[in-house]
Amino acid sequence: MLQTNTKSIVIIVSILVLGLILGILSTRFLIKGRVSDFADMRNPKGFVNLFERMLDPSDEQADAVKNILDSHHERFLVLREKHLEDMRTIMDSLQSELEPHLSKDQLKRFEERMLHPNPRGLDHKPSRPGKGRFDKE
DSSP: OOOHHHHHHHHHHHHHHHHHHHHHHHHHHHHHHHHHHHHHTTSHHHHHHHHHHHHOOOHHHHHHHHHHHHHHHHHHHHHHHHHHHHHHHHHHHHHHHHGGGSOHHHHHHHIIIIISOOTTSOOOOOSSTTOOTTSOO
């Protein structure tokens, strides 16, 4: 039979582990929803739906709100395209300045990761874990 102190420790640790697991799962669920909402903003229907869900306009407001959201979606698209163009220009400049200082392997990694990111646009894997600029060999 377990002593009272041991029972208390087991209960506390169990609650801590359960809370940790629930926290991880709920955070992942919330972040995934927000990321998909942001990705949906690229198409007009997703953009309008996101704001309509957030604003919940009345029947009298619905047409006016939809018209305003439609017109602003076009402005967001123009801004996004300009941003992407500016990012391409900056990346090209960065590559041209780095190129004389990098090995062929480093340049290849740069091009793979920065100029051709994976389809989801998320590439956070380090090329060599523990081999950063400030890490000791």
